[in-house]
Amino acid sequence: MTPRADADELTEQPRVPLSRRRVLRAAVGLADRDGLGSLTMRRLAQELGVEAMSLYHHVANKDAVFDGLVEVILGEVMAAVEEVEAPSPEKDWQGALRARILAAREVLLRHRWAPRVLESRTTGSPAFIAYMDHVVGLLREGGFSFDLAHRALHVLGSRALGFTQELFRPDGAQTADAEAAAMMERMADRYPNLAGMLADAVHDDPDGTLGFCDDQFEFEFALDLILEGLERRRAAAS
Structure with missing residues:
Protein backbone atom coordinates (compact mmCIF):
# COMPACT_ATOMS: atom_id res chain seq x y z
CA MET A 1 0.00 0.00 0.00
CA THR A 2 1.26 3.46 -0.84
CA PRO A 3 2.13 5.38 2.34
CA ARG A 4 -0.34 8.15 3.13
CA ALA A 5 1.06 11.56 2.30
CA ASP A 6 1.62 13.90 5.19
CA ALA A 7 -1.11 16.54 5.45
CA ASP A 8 1.49 19.34 5.41
CA GLU A 9 2.86 18.02 2.13
CA LEU A 10 -0.62 18.08 0.59
CA THR A 11 -1.30 21.69 1.63
CA GLU A 12 2.17 23.11 1.04
CA GLN A 13 2.19 25.63 -1.79
CA PRO A 14 5.09 25.69 -4.25
CA ARG A 15 7.44 28.59 -3.67
CA VAL A 16 7.32 31.34 -6.28
CA PRO A 17 10.75 31.54 -7.88
CA LEU A 18 12.70 34.70 -7.28
CA SER A 19 12.91 36.97 -10.30
CA ARG A 20 13.87 40.56 -11.04
CA ARG A 21 10.22 41.52 -11.44
CA ARG A 22 9.31 39.94 -8.09
CA VAL A 23 12.22 41.72 -6.39
CA LEU A 24 11.17 45.09 -7.80
CA ARG A 25 7.50 44.64 -6.94
CA ALA A 26 8.53 43.80 -3.38
CA ALA A 27 10.70 46.94 -3.32
CA VAL A 28 7.72 49.06 -4.40
CA GLY A 29 5.54 47.49 -1.72
CA LEU A 30 8.16 48.09 0.96
CA ALA A 31 8.61 51.74 -0.04
CA ASP A 32 4.82 52.24 -0.14
CA ARG A 33 4.40 50.81 3.33
CA ASP A 34 7.50 52.00 5.20
CA GLY A 35 8.95 54.79 3.09
CA LEU A 36 11.91 55.02 0.77
CA GLY A 37 14.37 55.14 3.65
CA SER A 38 13.41 51.60 4.61
CA LEU A 39 14.60 50.22 1.29
CA THR A 40 17.84 48.35 1.97
CA MET A 41 18.99 45.07 0.51
CA ARG A 42 18.63 43.43 3.92
CA ARG A 43 15.06 44.66 4.42
CA LEU A 44 14.16 43.71 0.86
CA ALA A 45 15.47 40.19 1.39
CA GLN A 46 13.42 39.91 4.58
CA GLU A 47 10.35 41.09 2.68
CA LEU A 48 10.87 38.29 0.17
CA GLY A 49 11.82 35.67 2.76
CA VAL A 50 15.23 34.99 1.21
CA GLU A 51 18.88 35.54 2.03
CA ALA A 52 20.25 38.92 0.96
CA MET A 53 22.81 37.25 -1.29
CA SER A 54 19.98 35.74 -3.35
CA LEU A 55 18.96 39.21 -4.50
CA TYR A 56 22.25 39.82 -6.28
CA HIS A 57 21.39 37.25 -8.93
CA HIS A 58 18.61 39.61 -10.05
CA VAL A 59 19.71 43.14 -9.04
CA ALA A 60 23.38 44.05 -8.85
CA ASN A 61 23.05 46.46 -5.91
CA LYS A 62 20.79 49.05 -4.31
CA ASP A 63 21.33 51.46 -7.21
CA ALA A 64 20.01 48.80 -9.58
CA VAL A 65 16.94 48.46 -7.37
CA PHE A 66 16.29 52.19 -7.61
CA ASP A 67 16.76 52.08 -11.39
CA GLY A 68 14.21 49.28 -11.43
CA LEU A 69 11.77 51.34 -9.36
CA ARG A 169 4.52 71.72 1.22
CA PRO A 170 0.77 70.98 1.26
CA ASP A 171 1.33 67.62 2.92
CA GLY A 172 3.06 69.18 5.90
CA ALA A 173 1.72 69.38 9.44
CA GLN A 174 -1.46 71.39 9.86
CA THR A 175 -1.24 74.42 12.12
CA ALA A 176 -4.04 75.18 14.59
CA ASP A 177 -5.96 78.43 14.08
CA ALA A 178 -4.52 80.08 17.20
CA GLU A 179 -0.97 79.18 16.15
CA ALA A 180 -1.65 80.42 12.62
CA ALA A 181 -2.84 83.79 13.94
CA ALA A 182 0.20 84.10 16.20
CA MET A 183 2.54 83.18 13.37
CA MET A 184 1.02 85.78 11.06
CA GLU A 185 1.31 88.41 13.76
CA ARG A 186 5.03 87.63 14.21
CA MET A 187 5.59 87.71 10.47
CA ALA A 188 3.65 90.90 9.75
CA ASP A 189 6.45 93.45 10.34
CA ARG A 190 9.29 91.51 8.80
CA TYR A 191 7.45 89.75 5.96
CA PRO A 192 4.38 91.90 5.27
CA ASN A 193 3.59 90.45 1.83
CA LEU A 194 3.61 86.81 2.94
CA ALA A 195 1.69 87.70 6.09
CA GLY A 196 -0.91 89.51 4.01
CA MET A 197 -1.23 86.58 1.62
CA LEU A 198 -1.71 84.10 4.46
CA ALA A 199 -4.16 86.37 6.27
CA ASP A 200 -6.19 86.68 3.07
CA ALA A 201 -6.23 82.91 2.60
CA VAL A 202 -7.44 82.35 6.16
CA HIS A 203 -10.04 85.12 5.74
CA ASP A 204 -11.39 83.40 2.62
CA ASP A 205 -11.47 80.08 4.46
CA PRO A 206 -11.99 80.93 8.16
CA ASP A 207 -12.10 77.27 9.11
CA GLY A 208 -8.77 76.66 7.40
CA THR A 209 -5.22 76.82 8.70
CA LEU A 210 -1.77 77.65 7.39
CA GLY A 211 -1.92 74.27 5.77
CA PHE A 212 -4.50 75.83 3.47
Whole structure:
Protein backbone atom coordinates (compact mmCIF):
# COMPACT_ATOMS: atom_id res chain seq x y z
CA MET A 1 0.00 0.00 0.00
CA THR A 2 1.26 3.46 -0.84
CA PRO A 3 2.13 5.38 2.34
CA ARG A 4 -0.34 8.15 3.13
CA ALA A 5 1.06 11.56 2.30
CA ASP A 6 1.62 13.90 5.19
CA ALA A 7 -1.11 16.54 5.45
CA ASP A 8 1.49 19.34 5.41
CA GLU A 9 2.86 18.02 2.13
CA LEU A 10 -0.62 18.08 0.59
CA THR A 11 -1.30 21.69 1.63
CA GLU A 12 2.17 23.11 1.04
CA GLN A 13 2.19 25.63 -1.79
CA PRO A 14 5.09 25.69 -4.25
CA ARG A 15 7.44 28.59 -3.67
CA VAL A 16 7.32 31.34 -6.28
CA PRO A 17 10.75 31.54 -7.88
CA LEU A 18 12.70 34.70 -7.28
CA SER A 19 12.91 36.97 -10.30
CA ARG A 20 13.87 40.56 -11.04
CA ARG A 21 10.22 41.52 -11.44
CA ARG A 22 9.31 39.94 -8.09
CA VAL A 23 12.22 41.72 -6.39
CA LEU A 24 11.17 45.09 -7.80
CA ARG A 25 7.50 44.64 -6.94
CA ALA A 26 8.53 43.80 -3.38
CA ALA A 27 10.70 46.94 -3.32
CA VAL A 28 7.72 49.06 -4.40
CA GLY A 29 5.54 47.49 -1.72
CA LEU A 30 8.16 48.09 0.96
CA ALA A 31 8.61 51.74 -0.04
CA ASP A 32 4.82 52.24 -0.14
CA ARG A 33 4.40 50.81 3.33
CA ASP A 34 7.50 52.00 5.20
CA GLY A 35 8.95 54.79 3.09
CA LEU A 36 11.91 55.02 0.77
CA GLY A 37 14.37 55.14 3.65
CA SER A 38 13.41 51.60 4.61
CA LEU A 39 14.60 50.22 1.29
CA THR A 40 17.84 48.35 1.97
CA MET A 41 18.99 45.07 0.51
CA ARG A 42 18.63 43.43 3.92
CA ARG A 43 15.06 44.66 4.42
CA LEU A 44 14.16 43.71 0.86
CA ALA A 45 15.47 40.19 1.39
CA GLN A 46 13.42 39.91 4.58
CA GLU A 47 10.35 41.09 2.68
CA LEU A 48 10.87 38.29 0.17
CA GLY A 49 11.82 35.67 2.76
CA VAL A 50 15.23 34.99 1.21
CA GLU A 51 18.88 35.54 2.03
CA ALA A 52 20.25 38.92 0.96
CA MET A 53 22.81 37.25 -1.29
CA SER A 54 19.98 35.74 -3.35
CA LEU A 55 18.96 39.21 -4.50
CA TYR A 56 22.25 39.82 -6.28
CA HIS A 57 21.39 37.25 -8.93
CA HIS A 58 18.61 39.61 -10.05
CA VAL A 59 19.71 43.14 -9.04
CA ALA A 60 23.38 44.05 -8.85
CA ASN A 61 23.05 46.46 -5.91
CA LYS A 62 20.79 49.05 -4.31
CA ASP A 63 21.33 51.46 -7.21
CA ALA A 64 20.01 48.80 -9.58
CA VAL A 65 16.94 48.46 -7.37
CA PHE A 66 16.29 52.19 -7.61
CA ASP A 67 16.76 52.08 -11.39
CA GLY A 68 14.21 49.28 -11.43
CA LEU A 69 11.77 51.34 -9.36
CA VAL A 70 11.76 53.92 -12.15
CA GLU A 71 10.84 51.19 -14.64
CA VAL A 72 7.99 49.93 -12.45
CA ILE A 73 6.50 53.36 -11.75
CA LEU A 74 6.78 54.56 -15.32
CA GLY A 75 5.29 51.27 -16.48
CA GLU A 76 2.28 51.96 -14.27
CA VAL A 77 2.13 55.52 -15.60
CA MET A 78 2.14 54.37 -19.22
CA ALA A 79 -0.58 51.81 -18.50
CA ALA A 80 -2.73 54.47 -16.81
CA VAL A 81 -2.18 56.95 -19.64
CA GLU A 82 -3.14 54.40 -22.28
CA GLU A 83 -6.38 53.53 -20.49
CA VAL A 84 -7.57 57.04 -19.68
CA GLU A 85 -10.64 58.43 -21.44
CA ALA A 86 -9.64 61.61 -23.23
CA PRO A 87 -10.50 63.58 -26.37
CA SER A 88 -8.36 63.08 -29.46
CA PRO A 89 -5.41 65.50 -29.54
CA GLU A 90 -6.37 66.66 -33.04
CA LYS A 91 -9.65 68.03 -31.65
CA ASP A 92 -8.55 69.07 -28.14
CA TRP A 93 -4.88 68.67 -27.38
CA GLN A 94 -5.25 70.46 -24.03
CA GLY A 95 -7.93 68.05 -22.83
CA ALA A 96 -5.96 65.07 -24.14
CA LEU A 97 -2.73 66.07 -22.41
CA ARG A 98 -4.46 67.20 -19.21
CA ALA A 99 -6.27 63.87 -18.83
CA ARG A 100 -3.02 61.94 -19.31
CA ILE A 101 -1.05 64.07 -16.88
CA LEU A 102 -3.73 63.69 -14.21
CA ALA A 103 -3.76 59.92 -14.84
CA ALA A 104 0.00 59.89 -14.29
CA ARG A 105 -0.51 61.91 -11.12
CA GLU A 106 -2.91 59.29 -9.76
CA VAL A 107 -0.11 56.73 -10.03
CA LEU A 108 2.33 58.98 -8.18
CA LEU A 109 -0.22 59.67 -5.46
CA ARG A 110 -0.27 55.92 -4.81
CA HIS A 111 3.53 55.97 -4.53
CA ARG A 112 4.29 59.24 -2.78
CA TRP A 113 8.01 58.46 -2.58
CA ALA A 114 8.28 58.11 -6.36
CA PRO A 115 9.07 61.76 -7.24
CA ARG A 116 12.31 61.57 -5.24
CA VAL A 117 13.42 58.59 -7.29
CA LEU A 118 12.21 59.95 -10.63
CA GLU A 119 13.98 63.28 -10.12
CA SER A 120 17.32 61.58 -9.66
CA ARG A 121 17.11 58.71 -12.15
CA THR A 122 15.08 59.57 -15.23
CA THR A 123 18.04 60.58 -17.43
CA GLY A 124 18.60 57.87 -20.02
CA SER A 125 15.80 55.65 -18.69
CA PRO A 126 14.12 53.95 -21.68
CA ALA A 127 10.77 54.11 -19.87
CA PHE A 128 11.15 57.86 -19.29
CA ILE A 129 12.19 58.47 -22.90
CA ALA A 130 9.18 56.46 -24.11
CA TYR A 131 6.82 58.53 -21.95
CA MET A 132 8.24 61.85 -23.14
CA ASP A 133 8.10 60.64 -26.75
CA HIS A 134 4.40 59.96 -26.15
CA VAL A 135 3.91 63.51 -24.86
CA VAL A 136 5.71 65.05 -27.83
CA GLY A 137 3.67 62.90 -30.22
CA LEU A 138 0.47 64.13 -28.61
CA LEU A 139 1.60 67.76 -28.94
CA ARG A 140 2.50 67.22 -32.58
CA GLU A 141 -0.94 65.74 -33.25
CA GLY A 142 -2.38 68.85 -31.61
CA GLY A 143 -0.62 71.14 -34.09
CA PHE A 144 2.65 71.94 -32.30
CA SER A 145 5.86 72.46 -34.23
CA PHE A 146 8.86 70.53 -32.95
CA ASP A 147 10.30 73.80 -31.66
CA LEU A 148 7.20 74.68 -29.62
CA ALA A 149 6.85 71.08 -28.40
CA HIS A 150 10.45 71.32 -27.16
CA ARG A 151 9.66 74.47 -25.24
CA ALA A 152 6.46 72.94 -23.90
CA LEU A 153 8.47 70.11 -22.33
CA HIS A 154 10.70 72.66 -20.58
CA VAL A 155 7.68 74.59 -19.30
CA LEU A 156 5.88 71.47 -18.08
CA GLY A 157 8.98 69.96 -16.49
CA SER A 158 8.16 67.26 -13.96
CA ARG A 159 4.51 68.34 -14.15
CA ALA A 160 4.30 66.28 -17.35
CA LEU A 161 4.69 63.23 -15.10
CA GLY A 162 2.14 64.43 -12.56
CA PHE A 163 4.27 65.98 -9.84
CA THR A 164 6.12 69.16 -9.04
CA GLN A 165 8.28 70.64 -6.31
CA GLU A 166 6.04 72.90 -4.22
CA LEU A 167 7.31 76.03 -2.50
CA PHE A 168 4.82 75.38 0.28
CA ARG A 169 4.52 71.72 1.22
CA PRO A 170 0.77 70.98 1.26
CA ASP A 171 1.33 67.62 2.92
CA GLY A 172 3.06 69.18 5.90
CA ALA A 173 1.72 69.38 9.44
CA GLN A 174 -1.46 71.39 9.86
CA THR A 175 -1.24 74.42 12.12
CA ALA A 176 -4.04 75.18 14.59
CA ASP A 177 -5.96 78.43 14.08
CA ALA A 178 -4.52 80.08 17.20
CA GLU A 179 -0.97 79.18 16.15
CA ALA A 180 -1.65 80.42 12.62
CA ALA A 181 -2.84 83.79 13.94
CA ALA A 182 0.20 84.10 16.20
CA MET A 183 2.54 83.18 13.37
CA MET A 184 1.02 85.78 11.06
CA GLU A 185 1.31 88.41 13.76
CA ARG A 186 5.03 87.63 14.21
CA MET A 187 5.59 87.71 10.47
CA ALA A 188 3.65 90.90 9.75
CA ASP A 189 6.45 93.45 10.34
CA ARG A 190 9.29 91.51 8.80
CA TYR A 191 7.45 89.75 5.96
CA PRO A 192 4.38 91.90 5.27
CA ASN A 193 3.59 90.45 1.83
CA LEU A 194 3.61 86.81 2.94
CA ALA A 195 1.69 87.70 6.09
CA GLY A 196 -0.91 89.51 4.01
CA MET A 197 -1.23 86.58 1.62
CA LEU A 198 -1.71 84.10 4.46
CA ALA A 199 -4.16 86.37 6.27
CA ASP A 200 -6.19 86.68 3.07
CA ALA A 201 -6.23 82.91 2.60
CA VAL A 202 -7.44 82.35 6.16
CA HIS A 203 -10.04 85.12 5.74
CA ASP A 204 -11.39 83.40 2.62
CA ASP A 205 -11.47 80.08 4.46
CA PRO A 206 -11.99 80.93 8.16
CA ASP A 207 -12.10 77.27 9.11
CA GLY A 208 -8.77 76.66 7.40
CA THR A 209 -5.22 76.82 8.70
CA LEU A 210 -1.77 77.65 7.39
CA GLY A 211 -1.92 74.27 5.77
CA PHE A 212 -4.50 75.83 3.47
CA CYS A 213 -3.11 74.58 0.16
CA ASP A 214 -5.19 71.99 -1.62
CA ASP A 215 -2.43 70.06 -3.36
CA GLN A 216 -4.62 68.75 -6.17
CA PHE A 217 -6.30 72.10 -6.78
CA GLU A 218 -2.97 73.94 -6.90
CA PHE A 219 -1.51 71.34 -9.27
CA GLU A 220 -4.46 71.57 -11.67
CA PHE A 221 -4.56 75.37 -11.44
CA ALA A 222 -0.91 75.66 -12.51
CA LEU A 223 -1.30 72.96 -15.15
CA ASP A 224 -4.26 74.79 -16.71
CA LEU A 225 -2.32 78.07 -16.78
CA ILE A 226 0.51 76.33 -18.61
CA LEU A 227 -1.77 74.61 -21.12
CA GLU A 228 -3.70 77.83 -21.82
CA GLY A 229 -0.46 79.74 -22.38
CA LEU A 230 0.88 77.06 -24.71
CA GLU A 231 -2.36 77.11 -26.70
CA ARG A 232 -2.01 80.87 -27.25
CA ARG A 233 1.52 80.32 -28.57
CA ARG A 234 0.42 77.42 -30.76
CA ALA A 235 -2.50 79.36 -32.20
CA ALA A 236 -0.33 82.40 -32.90
CA ALA A 237 2.18 80.25 -34.80
CA SER A 238 -0.48 78.55 -36.94
